[in-house]
Amino acid sequence: MLTEHVPLYDSHHRTQLQLLQTPGLPAGRKALTSREAERAQAVLDKIRGTSA
Numbered sequence: 581m582l583t584e585h586v587p588l589y590d591s592h593h594r595t596q597l598q599l600l601q602t603p604g605l606p607a608g609r610k611a612l613t614s615r616e617a618e619r620a621q622a623v624l625d626k627i628r629g630t631s632a
Contacts, residue, residue, distance in 0.1 A: 582627075583627060585623075585627060586624065586627055586628075589620050589623045589624050589627070590620075590624060592616070592620045593617055593620035593621055593624060596613050596614075596616045596617035596620060597617055599613045600613055600614060600617065
């Protein structure tokens, strides 16, 4: 991964976090969204050389 991908993954991560705040979000959708947020954060951590 290159640092040029950071904006894409950062945007995706923020979008997933916003979706998790949606009232009445079904449990299945919430689980999927949570996994997507975690995946995007893991990619960002790898690109930045950090870990959560």
